[in-house]
Amino acid sequence: MSTARTSVSSPESVVLANVSRRRFLEGMSLGGLVLAVGFPSIARAQEPKKYGADGMPNGWTDNPLAFVSIGEDGTVTIVCHRSEMGQGIRTGMPMIVADELEADWKRVRVAQAPGDEKKYGNQDTDGSRSTRHFFEPMRRCGAAARTMLEAAAAERWKVPVSEVAAKNHEVVHGPTGRKLGYGALAKAAATQPVPARASLRLKDPKDFRYIGKGELKLVDGMDIATGKAKYGIDTRLPGMLYAVVARPPVLGGKVTKVDDAEALKVPGVVKVVQIDPSAPPAHFNPLGGVAVLARNTFAAMQGRQALKLTWDDGPNASYDSTAYKAKLEESARKPAKVVRNDGDFDKAAAGASKRLEAEYYIPHLAHATMEPPAAAARITNGKCEVWGCFQSPQAARDLVAKRLGMSADDVTVHVTLLGGGFGRKSKPDFGIEAAVLSKAMGGKPVKVTWTRDDDLHNSYYHTVSVEHLEAGVNEWGTPVAWLHRSVAPTIFSTFDVNAKNEAALELGMGVINVPFAIPNVRIENPEAIAHTRIGWFRSVSNIPHAFAIQSFVAELAAAAGRDPKDFLLDVIGEPRVVSPEKLGDTWNHGESPERYPVDTGRLRRVIEVAAHAAGWSKQQLPKGQGMGIAGHYSFVSYIAAVVRVAVDPKGVLTIPRVDVAVDCGPTVNPDRVRSQMEGATVMGVGVATLGEISYKNGRVEQNNFDSYQVTRMTGAPKEIRVHIIPGADYGKPMGGVGEPGVPPIPPALCNAIFAATGKRIRRLPIRDQLTV
Amino acid sequence: MVTLDINGKRQNVDVPGETPLLWALRDELGLTGSKFGCGLALCGACTVHIDGKATRSCITPISAVANSKIVTIGAIGGDAVGRALQAAWVDVGVPQCGYCQAGQIMSAAALLKRTPNPTDTQIDEAMDGNICRCGTYTRIRAAIKQAVAKGGAR
Numbered sequence: 001m002s003t004a005r006t007s008v009s010s011p012e013s014v015v016l017a018n019v020s021r022r023r024f025l026e027g028m029s030l031g032g033l034v035l036a037v038g039f040p041s042i043a044r045a046q047e048p049k050k051y052g053a054d055g056m057p058n059g060w061t062d063n064p065l066a067f068v069s070i071g072e073d074g075t076v077t078i079v080c081h082r083s084e085m086g087q088g089i090r091t092g093m094p095m096i097v098a099d100e101l102e103a104d105w106k107r108v109r110v111a112q113a114p115g116d117e118k119k120y121g122n123q124d125t126d127g128s129r130s131t132r133h134f135f136e137p138m139r140r141c142g143a144a145a146r147t148m149l150e151a152a153a154a155e156r157w158k159v160p161v162s163e164v165a166a167k168n169h170e171v172v173h174g175p176t177g178r179k180l181g182y183g184a185l186a187k188a189a190a191t192q193p194v195p196a197r198a199s200l201r202l203k204d205p206k207d208f209r210y211i212g213k214g215e216l217k218l219v220d221g222m223d224i225a226t227g228k229a230k231y232g233i234d235t236r237l238p239g240m241l242y243a244v245v246a247r248p249p250v251l252g253g254k255v256t257k258v259d260d261a262e263a264l265k266v267p268g269v270v271k272v273v274q275i276d277p278s279a280p281p282a283h284f285n286p287l288g289g290v291a292v293l294a295r296n297t298f299a300a301m302q303g304r305q306a307l308k309l310t311w312d313d314g315p316n317a318s319y320d321s322t323a324y325k326a327k328l329e330e331s332a333r334k335p336a337k338v339v340r341n342d343g344d345f346d347k348a349a350a351g352a353s354k355r356l357e358a359e360y361y362i363p364h365l366a367h368a369t370m371e372p373p374a375a376a377a378r379i380t381n382g383k384c385e386v387w388g389c390f391q392s393p394q395a396a397r398d399l400v401a402k403r404l405g406m407s408a409d410d411v412t413v414h415v416t417l418l419g420g421g422f423g424r425k426s427k428p429d430f431g432i433e434a435a436v437l438s439k440a441m442g443g444k445p446v447k448v449t450w451t452r453d454d455d456l457h458n459s460y461y462h463t464v465s466v467e468h469l470e471a472g473v474n475e476w477g478t479p480v481a482w483l484h485r486s487v488a489p490t491i492f493s494t495f496d497v498n499a500k501n502e503a504a505l506e507l508g509m510g511v512i513n514v515p516f517a518i519p520n521v522r523i524e525n526p527e528a529i530a531h532t533r534i535g536w537f538r539s540v541s542n543i544p545h546a547f548a549i550q551s552f553v554a555e556l557a558a559a560a561g562r563d564p565k566d567f568l569l570d571v572i573g574e575p576r577v578v579s580p581e582k583l584g585d586t587w588n589h590g591e592s593p594e595r596y597p598v599d600t601g602r603l604r605r606v607i608e609v610a611a612h613a614a615g616w617s618k619q620q621l622p623k624g625q626g627m628g629i630a631g632h633y634s635f636v637s638y639i640a641a642v643v644r645v646a647v648d649p650k651g652v653l654t655i656p657r658v659d660v661a662v663d664c665g666p667t668v669n670p671d672r673v674r675s676q677m678e679g680a681t682v683m684g685v686g687v688a689t690l691g692e693i694s695y696k697n698g699r700v701e702q703n704n705f706d707s708y709q710v711t712r713m714t715g716a717p718k719e720i721r722v723h724i725i726p727g728a729d730y731g732k733p734m735g736g737v738g739e740p741g742v743p744p745i746p747p748a749l750c751n752a753i754f755a756a757t758g759k760r761i762r763r764l765p766i767r768d769q770l771t772v
Numbered sequence: 773m774v775t776l777d778i779n780g781k782r783q784n785v786d787v788p789g790e791t792p793l794l795w796a797l798r799d800e801l802g803l804t805g806s807k808f809g810c811g812l813a814l815c816g817a818c819t820v821h822i823d824g825k826a827t828r829s830c831i832t833p834i835s836a837v838a839n840s841k842i843v844t845i846g847a848i849g850g851d852a853v854g855r856a857l858q859a860a861w862v863d864v865g866v867p868q869c870g871y872c873q874a875g876q877i878m879s880a881a882a883l884l885k886r887t888p889n890p891t892d893t894q895i896d897e898a899m900d901g902n903i904c905r906c907g908t909y910t911r912i913r914a915a916i917k918q919a920v921a922k923g924g925a926r
Contacts, residue, residue: 086868086906217862224870225858227805227845231871234804242799267788296799297808298791370809370817370871370905419807419871420905452810671865675911679868682907705814705903713899716909718892 051592053133056124058117058394062137064145064194066119067097074169074183076103081113081120082130083391084220085421086679087738088672089130091219093138095210096668100142100203101149103182104169105210110219115393115413124392126426126536127589128635128736131668135734143200145189152188153180168209205730212728214670220417232389232416233374237445240376241270243437244300244449246307247289247458250698251532252280252314258290259308266306268299273440275433282494282533284399284427287458291437297449313698319531321694321701324464325361328528331487332359332468336526337501340512340584343520345472348481352472358555359469360548361763362746364693365462365537366702368710371419372450373430379443383410388431389418396428400435411435422683423536427460452704460535461693463488467511467548472520477560478570481520486511486545493530500527502541508587510545510634510743513580515598517573523584532695538680539739542634543687543746547764550630550747555760564751565611565629572631575601589636595733596636602663605725606640607631609661613723614642621756624648625656628751630744635736637664638725641681641744643717645752651770653753655685655717658745664735666727677722677741684745686711689766774834778803779847789835794818796834797844805845805874809903816902817871819878820844826882828901845874853884856922860915868906876902880916889920 053060067079078094094110097103113120121137146166153171154161163174170181182189210216223229248254260272270293277288292303349355375388377400384404390396393413401408418425430448437446450458465488472481490506492499502511502525512523537543550568557567578598580588588596611617611629621627624647631640642659660677667673690709694701702708750761753770761769773786776793778801785796792811797803797820806829809817813828820829821843848854857877860866867873876899883890883898890898895913904912 084869086870088868218865218867220870221862221865221867222858224867224873225861225877226849227874229870230804231807233808234798236802236804296787296791296795298795298799299787301811368905370815370869370903371807372809417871418869420869422905449808452812452815675865675868675908678910679907682909683905686907704812705810706812710903710905711907711909712901712903713909713912714896716907718910720910 051590051595053122053137055590056122056133058122060121060134060137062140062144062197064141064148067141068101068145070182070186070189072183072186074107074181075109076101076107076182077109077111079111079113079120081123082134083123083125083393083415083418083421085125085391085418085425087130087676088218088669089125091216092131092669092672093134094219095216096135096138097142099208099210100139101146102166102168105216107169112415114415115390115397117394123394124426125421126391126423128738128740132636132734132736135668139202140197140200143202144195147195147200148189148192149182149185151192152185156180156188205728211668212666212670230416231371231419232387233371233419233449235376235387235416235447237376237378240445240447241293241441242295242297242300242449243291243293243446244297244304244451245275245289245291245433245454246304246309247287247454248277248311249457250313251282251316254288254312254314255290255309256312257310262306262308263292263303266299266303268295269303270294271441272307273437275436281497284395284429286429286433286436293437293441293446301451316531317698319695319698321363321464321696325466328464328466328487329359331526331528332466332485334526336485336524338522339507339525340521340523345481345483345520345522348520349470349472349483352480353475354473355470356473356556356559357468357470358552358762360467360544360551362465362544362547363764364464364532365687365691366456366459366693366708367420367422367424367537368455368708369420369422369424372452372455373425374447374449375431375434376445376447377431377434377438378445379438383412384435384438385412385414386431386435387414387416388428388434389416389425390428390431391418391421391426392428396431399428400432403432404435404439422538424459427535456693456702456704456708457700460494460533462537462543463491463534463541465544467544469548469552471552471556473556473560477556477562479518479556482516482518483522483524484511484514484549485524485526487526487528488541488544489528489530489534491534491536494533494535500529501525504587506541508585508589509541510549510632511541513583513585513598514549515578515583515600515603515633516571518571531698538683539634539742542632542743546630546632546743547746550632550744551750551762554628554747554751554754558754563617565607565616568629568631569604569607572600572604575604589736591636598633602638603631603633606638606661606663609723609725610640610642610659613661613721614644614657614659616642624756626752626755626757628748628753628755630748630751632740632743634740634743636733637662637735637737637740639740639744641748643745643748643752645749645756647753647756647770649772651772653689653766653770655749657719657721658717659721659723660741661723661725662741663725664727664737665732666730666734667724670724673724673737674722676737678720680739680741681720681745682711682716684742685716685749687742688746688749688764689715692765774838776834776838776842777840778842779844785834787834790833793820793829793832793834793837793842797829803844803846807871807874809872815872816879817875819875819902821848821878821882824882824885826879845878848878848881854881856919857881857884857915860918860922864911864915864918866908866911866915868908872902872904876904876912880912884916884920890916
């Protein structure tokens, strides 16, 4: 660590010296950026397989010099290198460091790292990875800094280091009781060598002050409550212009004629600038279009409205969601590429007592982060600075550099708070737009703000899918043969125009790795061509897969006349540990198959805990009420939900209560695990009841929160109870938290509706399907 | 030029009268605590108080509020209700991303000033215009109740 004054607010003030850390992966290409979203098999097929943080671009570091600085007044500044988008990482990550550092949380300040993966390790805040990938490096980081303080104190007192111990912001000499505060030791500690990793003493978890307690308030809580917190959209720079952009309404479209005469007459409008479209594939690049720059956002919006533009819509002009759904259904009903084949489905199904089939549909979704994408940029003396709400600041940096023809070393990306992320802000197209516009204005600061229409019209959408399931059951109704055909345009189409099949990453999200005790399983994946930018949305392909699978199991239970919870447990089978590879899953959320096998015992347990907590089958519910259950394994965590619904005689749905049981291994901040489960539940309810992006003539039909509805307070569950399976052993692997709470909710909700009304929902959103 | 009374201070803004208050606050005056979410009064992120009433600033032209008292999230902590709500928000751990919370607190403050001890239904009705995409609704309800219990409401 280094000495620093209390005014330290930027990690740049940290003096880097004596850096000893692991070698980083070099030579990141665009393939590397694709890898950044977790596609190791494509980008680095030649290299030996690496897992966890090792498998991510630029890996990890545990170097205290990069993360910790201590002022002479004792203020400890800890750098958070992951983006805060509501998961609480700016509290959680520094909390880990502070605990090992024996720092007094009241004297800890948090600074946000700029995009610099060589210095901080991977910063791509995605895939529910931050805590599980950085818990151990951050512990070591704090322990190393603590060791340096202890060494400095021992040196000062001329005593063996074994006689001193850091405790709550001071180092104590045991034999004499002498004490030195961290501030007094800061300067000397900074000159100590960084201890070797193997020599570090980590705290015994029973001595943790903060980790696992859930008692610390959010570091940004009061700033948020008082309106002081700064998001990308809040960026203000001296002399800044405000821009909005008219983008092609159809993917691949180009503007052919621009008449800006009226736009330029709008008071406050300064200039109209064209942004060149990017060649396919879409990647994270701007779509191009026409920008209006003005003295404030409203003038820019008025100016844009006054533009007269002619578009060539290009090859996706006929994209139509109704027609596309029919096409997906057609594909889902024919044999296709087999991606997993256990036993002999055809034979077993032919010999089954009964055959059942069902098809499920989930439309495109948009993240609709409350803060729409926004970023500001300026270029001075050949160096570009960008401020924005980036989930992947290094990708922003690399792509801004590429687009401007600069070295990434000359681009600085400042990460603000993110007003929601959900995967949308992993794609820094909006940051590149800001940089392009600043360049067009001779380096003047420019902020680009996306309106809600822009956000819904030009997002990176959750895929659209048809899930076709067939089962052959025995005389007790238990499935002995299972066929799942999953068809959806792939995320990879955004990076490769020829990609038509779901990739390992998508298949590994609950379709190929379905851990059921069924001897004959065939999973197939027909091709699908994308006509829009397919991206990732919180929990990604787990949403359609879990919806279909957990609904279908409930349908089989109903056909067998059995309790859905008992039936689900039977389908999962006896507790056992299964290798993901045995399930055909080569991805396993990027984690080691040995360290992270599929443990059906853990899946069973969350189902049992959720059911027990909800009072499953213990109570006779009033007419029109029902409970539904679903359990799903994703992001190497196990989650089950019991949803209780009430459907009134007119078909109006309310949700009195949801019980969620989560096993994500040991936890750092249980309160934020809870809040993520609560939020995921509400988002899952929104996916199930309201969410739909549809296309007509290549264009998104929804414009704002009136047509693209999301859950509001009245539609949200009245009560959400979260049950965390205790994970006291910090040697055990951690699971993801941000995303895996979503997938069980839509099927549990639809199963509850079935229990309440007898109506089976197979097409989302539910919207008016219950209306009588 | 329009003169506005914002948080007890008279301020001049030199933009056309049809400019929504939100953009005058954010871009012209640097009061970025009030957020943009939809531009059509559909999400509540921009909520401010106009003469004590919760109002969506994104559709309110400045010309319409020239003679009104405007209070934003930056000053709502100046009274007991606002202060109690802000404290409850932190204590209950309401915020996730936090972006909508300024608007949520403004709506909650207007509710408690009008209805010091609201029922669940009254809370739901008053807060239904404020979207939280992170889904913090159960905690918002809990924080409002805590603020009431701790005597923030008049």
